[in-house]
Amino acid sequence: MPDSRHDVVVIGAGPAALCIAAALAERGVAVQGLAPDDPAAPWPNTYGIWGPEVDALGLGHLLGHRWRDTRSYFGDRLASPAVQHGIDYGLFDKTALQQHWWQPCQQAGLVWHLGRAASIDHDPQGSVVITDAGERLAARLVIDASGHHSPFVTRPDEGPVAGQAAYGIVGRFSAPPVDPGQFVLMDYRCDHLSEAEQRCGPPTFLYAMDFGEGVFFAEETSLALAPAVPYDVLKDRLLRRLALRGITVEEVQHEEFCLFPMNLPLPDLQQRVVGFGGSAAMVHPASGYMVGALLRRAPALAEAIATGLQQRDASADQLACTAWQALWPLELQRKHALYRFGLEKLMRFSEPQLRAHFRTFFGLPREQWYGFLTNTLSLPQLIAAMVRLFITAPLAVKAGLMGMQGSELQLGLRMLRP
Numbered sequence: 001m002p003d004s005r006h007d008v009v010v011i012g013a014g015p016a017a018l019c020i021a022a023a024l025a026e027r028g029v030a031v032q033g034l035a036p037d038d039p040a041a042p043w044p045n046t047y048g049i050w051g052p053e054v055d056a057l058g059l060g061h062l063l064g065h066r067w068r069d070t071r072s073y074f075g076d077r078l079a080s081p082a083v084q085h086g087i088d089y090g091l092f093d094k095t096a097l098q099q100h101w102w103q104p105c106q107q108a109g110l111v112w113h114l115g116r117a118a119s120i121d122h123d124p125q126g127s128v129v130i131t132d133a134g135e136r137l138a139a140r141l142v143i144d145a146s147g148h149h150s151p152f153v154t155r156p157d158e159g160p161v162a163g164q165a166a167y168g169i170v171g172r173f174s175a176p177p178v179d180p181g182q183f184v185l186m187d188y189r190c191d192h193l194s195e196a197e198q199r200c201g202p203p204t205f206l207y208a209m210d211f212g213e214g215v216f217f218a219e220e221t222s223l224a225l226a227p228a229v230p231y232d233v234l235k236d237r238l239l240r241r242l243a244l245r246g247i248t249v250e251e252v253q254h255e256e257f258c259l260f261p262m263n264l265p266l267p268d269l270q271q272r273v274v275g276f277g278g279s280a281a282m283v284h285p286a287s288g289y290m291v292g293a294l295l296r297r298a299p300a301l302a303e304a305i306a307t308g309l310q311q312r313d314a315s316a317d318q319l320a321c322t323a324w325q326a327l328w329p330l331e332l333q334r335k336h337a338l339y340r341f342g343l344e345k346l347m348r349f350s351e352p353q354l355r356a357h358f359r360t361f362f363g364l365p366r367e368q369w370y371g372f373l374t375n376t377l378s379l380p381q382l383i384a385a386m387v388r389l390f391i392t393a394p395l396a397v398k399a400g401l402m403g404m405q406g407s408e409l410q411l412g413l414r415m416l417r418p
Helices: 015-025 051-056 094-107 195-200 231-244 291-309 316-327 330-346 351-361 366-374 379-392 395-402 408-416
Strands: 006-011 031-035 048-050 063-067 069-073 082-084 089-092 111-114 117-123 126-131 136-144 163-173 182-187 205-212 215-225 249-261
Touching: 006 015, 006 126, 006 291, 015 031, 015 094, 015 291, 031 136, 048 051, 048 291, 048 366, 051 089, 063 205, 089 094, 136 291, 136 316, 163 205, 163 231, 215 231, 215 249, 215 330, 231 249, 291 316, 330 379, 330 408, 351 379, 351 395, 366 379
Parallel strands: 006 031, 006 136, 031 111, 069 182
Antiparallel strands: 048 089, 063 089, 069 082, 117 126, 126 136, 163 215, 163 249, 182 205, 205 215
16 A cells, blocks of 8 residues: 555545544544545535524524524415424525535645545555546545445445435515515425325425525425435426415526435444445434534544544554444434334325324424434433324324334334344
């Protein structure tokens, strides 16, 4: 292996890559990056987070928008009442969030090479990433933060992967799709669909918010299905939903297309390449959120790597093992199995069952449903929340939760023995 001029190579240029690169750079770790795109190029998608979650991290200043009127609708008709959440919700200023991570990288003199990783060679002391142009980047550890479809982070094949799909429009409308100053997390009202679609079609909901100055964001979303709901179906449903309310799109400033896996198995935690972000299955299997997890978990991972690098007699295998253990400790592995167990149930729910489920879920004490969605409950607290949900759920939801099909039994057992 050529002489290692760096401690870590980070593959990727999105939020996960910049997040872990910045955390490592702040701890004095010598990092170099590799990505096909400029890490300073604007990000296309939006990233949301609950207000208390970002406040607890001391990063409320990175929000571009913040709403206090947060609500959802779980009835089937336009006249159905709202469920008030009572917790602020925020949308990151993408540029501010990117700069929050990019500045420490620049200050540390981090070089981001442009190119794609073609292969990775390993030996007992480190690894060499070989690019498609033949460049060789040597380091003691490789972190792959390139996304869900990384060829270098291996995981078991556990059947079809469910995707959360969404199609959204940022722009101006003939009338507000939500009330001024309002944020709607989930609007499951479905009277714009035919009876056949309501009975047999995939359940989808509206995620929408007021950006101010006459600009709104409206997005039709599928929680998770395998195969994922196509974009053209989501776009058609969004436009029909708006049309029922007498609303047309007058100006499209941005179209958003989102598709990411919700139920990925955990990677092999013994492998040499360490994942972070989507490649490490860090998407919350119940909500689809990940940025909060990146912000919370990057410091512990970076600290473990920095400490491991100081042990020069440790092998590269030992360093990778230390990193994986810091990223996925036993309790988080068990919680991930429990969340996937719950998602398997929800994916088989009919639309009425799903609406009843969420109405019950947001009827839980706020600290329980909020902690569930942010993955900040301890394992005993998470189990207590799920037991309470079952007890208070209507019979139709209980029946759906009790049925054991597919991989649910395996996932339930994995909570005991990951």
